[in-house]
Amino acid sequence: MVVIEKDRARDSRSVEVVGTYNPIAKPAAVKLDHERIAHWMKNGARPSDTVARLLKSNPAPAA
Numbered sequence: 001m002v003v004i005e006k007d008r009a010r011d012s013r014s015v016e017v018v019g020t021y022n023p024i025a026k027p028a029a030v031k032l033d034h035e036r037i038a039h040w041m042k043n044g045a046r047p048s049d050t051v052a053r054l055l056k057s058n059p060a061p062a063a
Contacts, residue, residue, distance in 0.1 A: 001032070001051055003040050016040070021054060034060035 001021065002014035018040065019032040037055070041047070047055060 001054075003045060019054075030054055030058045032058055032060075 001017070001019035003016045003018055004012065004014050016036065018036045019030070021031075022029040032055070037047075038060070
């Protein structure tokens with residue numbers, strides 16, 4: 001999962017990598033940098049529908 005500027009093409013260079021998702025692994029492997037995701041969302045980033053579902057099913061660990 002990456003942060004990318006809205007005005008850039010979908011396949012252009014990302015601003016930052018904030019997670020990975022491997023649907024082939026059993027069970028599917030999801031690794032998220034919740035701290036960086038929160039930072040970007042506080043600064044106006046909006047997740048795609050797919051990323052929003054992954055965030056909902058993999059919440060940040062309790063502090």
